[in-house]
Structures are given as structure tokens and as C-alpha cells.
Amino acid sequence: MTRYRDLGLTVGQLPPGPGNAITDVGDVRVGVTTLIRGEGTLFVGEGPVRTGVTVVVPHDDIAHRPVFAGAHRLNGNGEMTGLEWVRESGQLTTPVAITNTHSVGVVRDALVAEEVARRHGSSFWSLPVVAETYDGALNDINGMHVDAEHLRDALASARGGPVPEGNVGGGTGMICHEFKGGTGTASRTVDGWTVGALVQANHGARERLAVDGVPVGRELGRDRIPSAWDQEEAIDAGAGSIIVVLATDAPLLPHQLDRIAQRAVIGIGRVGGGGEHSSGDLILAFSTANAGRLASYKLERPSAPVDVTMLPDGMITPLFWAAIEATEEAILNALIAAETMTGRDGITAHALPHDELVAVMTRYTRGPA
Amino acid sequence: MTRYRDLGLTVGQLPPGPGNAITDVGDVRVGVTTLIRGEGTLFVGEGPVRTGVTVVVPHDDIAHRPVFAGAHRLNGNGEMTGLEWVRESGQLTTPVAITNTHSVGVVRDALVAEEVARRHGSSFWSLPVVAETYDGALNDINGMHVDAEHLRDALASARGGPVPEGNVGGGTGMICHEFKGGTGTASRTVDGWTVGALVQANHGARERLAVDGVPVGRELGRDRIPSAWDQEEAIDAGAGSIIVVLATDAPLLPHQLDRIAQRAVIGIGRVGGGGEHSSGDLILAFSTANAGRLASYKLERPSAPVDVTMLPDGMITPLFWAAIEATEEAILNALIAAETMTGRDGITAHALPHDELVAVMTRYTRGPA
Amino acid sequence: MTRYRDLGLTVGQLPPGPGNAITDVGDVRVGVTTLIRGEGTLFVGEGPVRTGVTVVVPHDDIAHRPVFAGAHRLNGNGEMTGLEWVRESGQLTTPVAITNTHSVGVVRDALVAEEVARRHGSSFWSLPVVAETYDGALNDINGMHVDAEHLRDALASARGGPVPEGNVGGGTGMICHEFKGGTGTASRTVDGWTVGALVQANHGARERLAVDGVPVGRELGRDRIPSAWDQEEAIDAGAGSIIVVLATDAPLLPHQLDRIAQRAVIGIGRVGGGGEHSSGDLILAFSTANAGRLASYKLERPSAPVDVTMLPDGMITPLFWAAIEATEEAILNALIAAETMTGRDGITAHALPHDELVAVMTRYTRGPA
């Protein structure tokens, strides 16, 4: 797997964390289940299958020890379940899962079942966060090939350290700026804090693609990389979506995390996303800092105020930049890690050609040092 | 089935529509699937089952002819999928389904599958609206007994005219102001327009219950109607939720429908709801007026502006009152229509006793005329 | 000055604080400047004048020690400056002032000037919170008779203890449910915390007025209390606005204060307000609990996280009820304390007649004990 910086390129002004991944933050773990099966003509219910599930697990016992969270909507042509609860409580109480648009329900109920299995007693409810982007260009999305076991596998595989990127998990069948897209991650450190981003990138028009300010999309024009996929009239350029999950160990309160979440918009915009009408661009941000202090209201009956830690607003701007840059590089990592994929009906989504990218960057004086 | 007005009582100042139901509005139809099965001790996965699915169908071809819609959150301890799309587009593009908390996913994907079955071509996506309230006090909620067929049955049963109320559909196992709750509906007409409400009422503390301003809950104190259910410590008074669906034929734009949606809060408050912390109080409002004018972006490529009809703001206040009163009476109808139910582990939720209610109302000079 | 409870009436289920006023909370102080001058025909710029300024001061040094705050909009036909800053920062950084609609600017700049006078150095900015309701039915509102000195006088007069109510301060020329309205306050205590409300009540239709659930407005019909004011065609019933300021000593975070703020809607609704279209119904809520912990970003450069205290969500529902009831009784206090006033062009707004109110309440079995 190749990552953006493996090409000798950089972006942004802040240093990445040790893994340049969302797993640089606290005990955050990521797991994926990737489903690739079949070739050729689409038969709904049979395939070909190009999809999966990605999970981001804030820590091992999120149901009993929720974390503060916030959210932002750039464009609402998408789904992220559990958002009303995040907004109301300012807390994230479940792992976050990302899959394809038509499998949100099964993954959502599977997350409920996971919590049922872990808890004692029967009187509680679960409002999991499950988001999606649309992979119907390559995948038999209406065949609904994701099931509860795939969610469980993704959870079981969740680990810290290096994160699988590109054609994996929920990102398996995704297309980004009209190149093969998928899963990407990155991180930034500043003032002793870390901000990590994980994206499922399925959005963007090619002509708008920018890498570190260079108009790569216009240089790598449509005619250079023909694709059967281009003939699929029903698929607009920029028709897809992007889900962004931001994690930080900085002690931010819920209203501060809403602010962090909105900064991902600038990261998306820097790569050339515009929040196009057909795009479901939803962002979730959480902080691992106060995890142990927030009692789960579900099982415990609190009887006194608790102390929580808060970053003063005067220290927050560097974290905004960390969120912007981590989002930007996570999208680039999704593009660079993804490999050319042929899906249903022989439709091919081509990978962004690394050599051509480096050539364009070099031509614009932004090539490898 | 007894309704609130069958007791000789009234509430509010505006006249109901002919059916005093959400089906008084345009071609709105309501369908229910009710699942009641088993008795006695809870075995997760076996039962007892006290749950179901309710659907509100704006008109026969909602996927191709969306309607303007708006929403409001009183308290977000609940789920309503599809909300980001409603908020972004100002449109409702699917039927609305309501079920129990842990079956939202299966119903959501089943609605997707229904749209798949109805559409031609494979390149579209569906973002259905599915809401929930928690029936775990009576129902084996973690057994997840709702499946896709139940959603299909509810859709197939959807019709205009009288609406089943009380222990039906998604409202089957609900508890409201510590009496048996469930599904309720009502409507109001004003200035030639109709506003209808349908609620799944599972919220409220008994001591706060008010009927037409009379403190019925305090009069019908807890000791008067003992219930095994009272001993279930994990269930707080007021711990449930209420979902409100408002429909109108008045030509309201999306931002006006957001305003209508918020007025349901006042209707909930008049009956004694407070948006308690554990309550998921979410409101959706739609207008049938411009249905034929909004092209589905999914299949058609628009090329010119369209004319839509808008109610001037100067005419909107009477509709606010219609929404308030319809919501208020829909909750009362849920309470009056619901019958005593014994569910899992022998827990019994008692119906609000009609004769005692009338006696209290009479004592407060608000009895039957 | 007569208050609601002086009539022997009660409302709600929670006990008021010692003063039944917003000043029961921490060091909160209230000040008013009342401007009553002239009689007879309106000459714009000359009078008659029936207006003023009310200030709510969270504590003595709010500019340097901000407090957490939240807000809610029931209906936006009104102004509350500084709201974007409250929403973004979750903090209130200035006193709150309330005046008439056309004098918001002068009061806002006067609050800036007050902060200028108190601070050292020139490099800071002030974003004060100033709200309004419309008193043009009685007052020469377009004569803009409020000036900076009136704001300073209100600040200078601010004190704890009993709060002036009725025809005072910003509430001087207000009309509520078609009776004379104005300034009102109330409080509730629960679980050791206090919630106080102060309202400037200028909203509501008479036919909707309810007192403790009794339909007082319908009983005290329009024909019973004729008023020249009724002939003013341009003034709709329910055309006015209500501003609600909620204060609490419970340690609530900003997102929790947004929730508290929304509960005022239910308090307004219980008295018969509907968020009518012409009404500017805006609510601000603040907590005095963490005042000393929030560094002013303006002068100090923070370098480390701070500890703040947070009420667990599981303890918040009683505070919701405290906010509902305090708002409800504050409106009633505004109505009861206000006295009949004749303003410009001889227009008279009649006070709610206390004896008739008690008679109606008694008839509905809700009279004095």
C-alpha cells in the first residue's frame, strides 16, 4: 500500500503523528471488512460485490464510558444515524461504522446487537452512529450484501497502529474526484495534542481535484484516462459523498467539537470538493480526553456534578488547522492507496496514476524534494 | 376503539377535519403492522413480543414526486434516519416509518428495498425516514422481532380514512405518562387548510399529565393504579419518547415547515411533556401542496426553474395553532385508544381509565357538555 | 406591586427560591431604567414616551470572567445581538440588556462603551447581548428616546433581591395576551439548584391566555375590557414578542444550556403563547457555576486546559421543569404586576383585572386555597 508521502510529496504545515493516522489518537482503533466477489454483469442479489464495513472504535468500552462529540453537515445528501443523540448529548456512545448507502440499516442494528451482547440487564437502548457513501457504480448495492457478521468482523479486526487504506472496508467500491477512491487517514500534532482524520472518500469532480494547491485534475484530464465508467450517464461527476471522522486527545467540549468538525469542510475544499448537491458530506468529531469522567446515563444514576477538562478557546486555533490538514491528507491518502478496480458491468474506476501525479507536481515546482 | 372526543370531551379552539386524523390531509395514508405474541418471562429472541411498524405515506409515488418537508428536535435521545437529507433538501422522498428503537435499521433497509423494487435502473440511492420509540418495558426489544416483511405489510395496509390507534403498529408496546400509550392521530382545519398529526407516544411522567389544562396526572396518582411495571427500576418516569409526524395541504416552503414542526413542542408541553432527558422527541412536518412540481433529482435532469406555491408568512399563525392542537389531541387519542397490556415478565401498563378521567374533568368543570 | 402568588394562586409543582426571582441565582443582579413622559397625540421625536431598558448582570466582572451560555429561538421575528458569539463560544461575555425594538443599537453600543471604560488597553472587542420587544402601540418608538445614559443608569441600578416588575425598564410599554404586559421574573429550586427566569412579555392573543391550565383569556373576553387599543388595526393579536433570560447555578455546559433554553418554549406555551409569526421569541440561558474558571480570551493567553464542572445528563430533567415553571410564572408575574397604561394617541392597555382573574380561577376550582 502506497501513501501520499511515500511519493515524496507533502501537504500542510503541521507535522503528522507517528503513524499519520487516526490511530495516533489515544486508544482509537480501526477495523475493516472488505467484500470483493464476482465479476461481470450485474445481477441484483448476486453481484459483483465491491463493498464493506469500516469501524472506528474510540476505546474499548465506549458504551459505558462515552466521549464528548460534535458534528457538522456540509451537504446532507447522505445518512449518519445517531446524529440527533450526538447533538443533544454532546456525546458519542457507540463505535462509528461506515458502509454503503443501502446497508446502513443492517449495520446499525448489528451495532445495537453488539451492545446488547456486552451489557447486563435488558433496560437500555442504543443509538449507534452509522454513516455511508454510495458504491453503486461498482458494487451491486441493491443486492445488500453486507450483513451483521461483517460488522462483527470489522469490530473484531479493529486495532491501533497502521490503518488499511484505499479499497478496503466501507471504502472498497468508492470513487473520488473520478479516480478510484476509498478509505484514507492522516493525523497532525500541535501543542502536544493530536488530531486524526479518517475519511471514506467518494466525492468530487476530476476537474476540481487539487493536490497541495496544484490543479492536478485539470492536468490529468478526462481524456487521459478513459474509463467505461465515464459512460455511465446516471453518475454525475461529483455525485458521491465523503464521510469524515475526526478524533483528538485535546480536551474539547461538545460545542468546541462542533467547531472542529466544521473545519473539515476547508480540508475537503482544499482538495477540490465543493459539497456538491448529490454529495452527503457529514463530519463527526470526538475527543478521547474526558472519557473516564462521563458516566453512562444508561446504567448509572449520577448524584453529583463531575469535573471535566476543557481546552480554553484561546488555544483552539492550532487544532482547527490540524483538523483541516488531517482531513486534506486523509483524502489524498485514500486516492493514492486506492488501486484500479473493475466492478459491476465491467465498469472500471482507475487509480490516480502516481507517476503522472508526481510529474504534474514537479512541473508546478511542488514535486518531491 | 374509543377516541378522546367519544368521551364527550374536547380540547383546543379549532375544528378537527372530517376524520380528525392525519388522513384528512390530501392523499395521506397510514398503515400498521402489529406484533403481539407470547406471554410471561422474557427470553431474548423468543418474546414476549409487543411491537410493530407504522407507516405514513404522503402519496402514492413519493419517490418520484417528493414533497417539501421540515423538522424539529425537542430532545434528541432518539433516532430519525434521513433527517440530514430532509434538512438539506427541504424534501421528504420516502414514506415515513416508525418502529421500536432496536429495529430502525431493518425497517430502514426494507424501505430502501421497496424503492429498489419500484424504480427502473440501478443508479439511485434512497435515504428513508425511520423513527422510533423504546418499547423494552413490555416488548422483547432485543429479540429484534421486526423484519422486512412487517414493513412491507404496513405499506400494503396503508389507507386513507380512519386510522388505527392505541396498541397498534409501532405504538403497540408504548407507555405514555405512565399509562398505556401508543399511536394517536388528530387534525385541525383553519382558513381552508388542514393540519394533521400522527404520534407514537411513549413519553411523559404521570404527575405532569394534563388534559385540556386539568392536572389529571396528579389526580390519578400513582397509588390509584398499581402496576408491576412501577417496580421496574430501570425505567424512569418520563423516560420514553414521542415521534410526531405533521402533514398539511397548506403550501408551505421547507423553512416554513421547520416552523410548523417546532409548534408540536407546545402541543407536547400542553399535555405535560417536558422533553425529558431520556426522551427522543423528534418532529417531522411535510406539505402535500407542491408534490407534483418537485422533480425527483434522481431520475430526471431538470433544465429550468419551476413554479411552486407559497403561503405568505402573514397567513401562517393559524396553522401554528392547528399544529399545536392536532399534536395535543393526537397524544390524547393515543392515551384513550390504548388498552391495558401485559408484556414481558408480566409487566402491565394500565390504560388511562376513561371513567376516572371523565370524573376528574367534570370536577374541574371541564367534563362532557 | 402585586405578584401572582399575592393573589393566593400558585402554578407548577416545584418550589420557588427565596425571592421567586432571577436574582435568587448566584450574584445575578437586575436593573431598570423606566421612561414615562408625555400624554396624548403622537409626535415622532416628542412622545408620548413609554419605554426603557432592563439589564441582567450575571456577576460583577462578566467581561473578564465569562459564564457558559446557550440559546434557543422559538420565533425569530426579533433581535438579540451577540447570539452568534454565544453560540460559537458557548459563553456570555457581557451583561444582557433588553429594550424596545428600535433602540437596540444605541443600547448595544452603550454596552460596548461600558466595557471600554472598564478595561485596560485598547485591543479587544465587545459583542454585547441586547434584545428587544416592540412597544410602538403605546410608545413613540420611532422617536428613539432611549440613549446611552439610560443603559448606564440601568446598570448602575442593578441589584440583587426583589426585582421591579410590570411597567418598568424595557417592559414599560409592553402588551401581553392583549392585557398590559411588561417585565416579570420567577424562580424554582430543585435538587439544591436554582433556575431563575426574567421575561419581557409583549406577546400572545387574549383568547389563548391560560393561567395554570384555566382558559382565562376566553373567560375574560375582548368585550369585557374594551380598549381604544383594540381599534388599532395594524396591531395583530399575538403580534408582539417575548424575551426570556434564564439563569442557573447548576453547572451546565453550553450544549446543556441550549437544552434548558428550549424548555422555556413549553413555559410560554402553557400560558398560551404559540410563537406567533409576528413574535420575536428568543431565549438566552446562562450558568453562573463555572464563572471563575473560564479565562477571558481577550486579555489572557491561556496555556493549559482548565477544569470545569458539569452536571451529568442523568440529573438534568428536574432543571428542565424548573426552567418551564419559572418561565411560566415569570409571564404571569409580568401580567399581574403591570398596571393599566395609556400611551400615545390615547391608546390604553388595560391590566389583567386581578379580581376577575381570581373569580375565574375559583370557578374552575383553581382559586386561592
Add this chain to the structure above:
Amino acid sequence: MTRYRDLGLTVGQLPPGPGNAITDVGDVRVGVTTLIRGEGTLFVGEGPVRTGVTVVVPHDDIAHRPVFAGAHRLNGNGEMTGLEWVRESGQLTTPVAITNTHSVGVVRDALVAEEVARRHGSSFWSLPVVAETYDGALNDINGMHVDAEHLRDALASARGGPVPEGNVGGGTGMICHEFKGGTGTASRTVDGWTVGALVQANHGARERLAVDGVPVGRELGRDRIPSAWDQEEAIDAGAGSIIVVLATDAPLLPHQLDRIAQRAVIGIGRVGGGGEHSSGDLILAFSTANAGRLASYKLERPSAPVDVTMLPDGMITPLFWAAIEATEEAILNALIAAETMTGRDGITAHALPHDELVAVMTRYTRGPA
């Protein structure tokens, strides 16, 4: 006055309108009052004065014929009065004024007085939109030198065609990306529609400044252009704000205009803004399309629905890009048009040196054609 394109540079992919200004849209007019007076040491109340007022007038009779409007907040450390009314009604009912932070009130009341002077009858109210950015680095902001006459002069000077840019109007004393900033405008046409932007640009850190993707700020480092202003410790880099006003003749409904407004965030981000904590980044968007169809609720009593025109969502993405690019270029125009200014206490804000900019752009292969 030099504009960005006068340097031979371009940005974006869509063509500007004939004037590359917000006045390309319908009958939109812009007026400015510029106040430059005094030199040397700051004496509060005496000067030096470096401030002013800018007005954007949607059309000649906005009070009687409101236009649809929407808004977005990137960062709320700022003021825009009238926003609650814009959000509630979806309409803009007054001209928009922009001034310095501490003069918002006087300008707001002056706009009220203007409406008083134009209307017949006394029973209406006005909720004007007045925004601000902070010019205290150069201007005696606490001297409050703006008065009502300056607002009237700005309105009287408002005209179509070329728009004054740089050190004019409310933008007179502004600083942007640590260069002299101020007022800027630009426009884009697409599919027969026009989107225009006007900004008051007072935001941004130099190191983040990007021009058409080129990292100009890093190249033109701080040491290259020393400034007394750099020693003003209280002024953070990126501490200022940006106000964006977007106008379009495309027939967008209020919820669609909210979406347009959010796209300005991407335009700000492309030039290097991050919505820094100290920045008040507020965006207003309006459409001139349905102006004649919206009855003013204030004077007229509507009795029937009206027809309004709506752009189908499927046609909206190109307008998003128009808003992004117009905002981006409006900021660049503010930077290019602004000239070096010395203000209070001899603090100098240097203009972005045109020749050095062109040299950097050329070095990055983005120079003049």
C-alpha cells in the same frame, strides 16, 4: 485602483460577470462612506480615524419587497444583527450594512430610522442586518466615530456598476492575512445565472495565505515586510474576521440560500482562512429572483398563496462553484486593491506588494499568461 485580474492573474474555472462585482446581479447597488482623519498617537474619541460604512442594497424598495435570504456561520466571533429574522422568515427586509465592531449599534438604528422615514404609518418594526469586522489595530475604534449620517451617506452613494474596493467603507481600516485588507468584490456567471460576492476582509494569517493554490504567504514571509503593527502583541495573526455577502439572480429558496452561504467557507479556505477562533466569519446570501412576489407582511394583509420560482436542486451545483470562486476572488480583490495605510500610533499595515506577488506566482508557473 488595481484589481487582481489587472495583474494578469486568474483564479477559478467559471467566467466573471461583466463587472466582476456583486453589482452584476440584478439591481444590486453598493455604497460606501470612508472616514480617514488624523495621524499619530491614539487619543480615544479624537482619532486617528480609519473606518467607515459599506452598504449592499438588494434593490430600491427592499422594505416593501423583501427577497429570499439564507445565512451561514463559519465562526461566530462577530456580529450580524437581524440574523434571527433572516433565518426565521427566509427573507432579507433591509439593506445590509457593514462597519466596524463597535459601531454596529449606531448603524443599525440609523437603518431603522431610514425605514421610518420611508414608510407611511407608525406601526411596523425594522430588524436590519448590520455586520462588522474589527479595525482597532489602525482605527480609534473605541472613539466610535461612525454616526447615522455616515450610514445615510453610504446609502445615498449606493450605485450599480464598479464597486470601490480596498481601503473604503467598512473595509477602510482592515487587515487581511497580515497585509492591508478591506473591501473586495467579484462575480461568476454559470448557466445564465450570476453569483456576486462582496467581502469585508479582515482575517487570516500570513503564513496561510494562498493565491490560486500558490503558498504566497510563506514565500512573502514576515521578515520581508516589517511593520510596526507586528509588534502589537495583542493582535493575533488571524485574529480578524470576514463578512461575506452573496447575491444571485438564480431563483433559490431560503433553504437553498443557506446552502449557497456555506459554500463561501470553501472560498475563504482556498485563500488560507481557517475560521480562526478570534474571527467572526459570517455569511449572508440573498436571491433577487422572487422580489416582486413576496408581500411585506408589515403593511399588507395577504389572503392567498403566491407563486414563487425555484431552481430545482439538480441545477444547483454550478451555483455552489460560482459562490466559492466569487468569494475567493473577492478576497483577492480586497488584498490587491488595498493600499498601505498608517493608522493610530503609527501602526502601518502594508499592502500586498503586487510585483512580489506576480514574481511568486510566476515562480510557481502560475504567473501572467
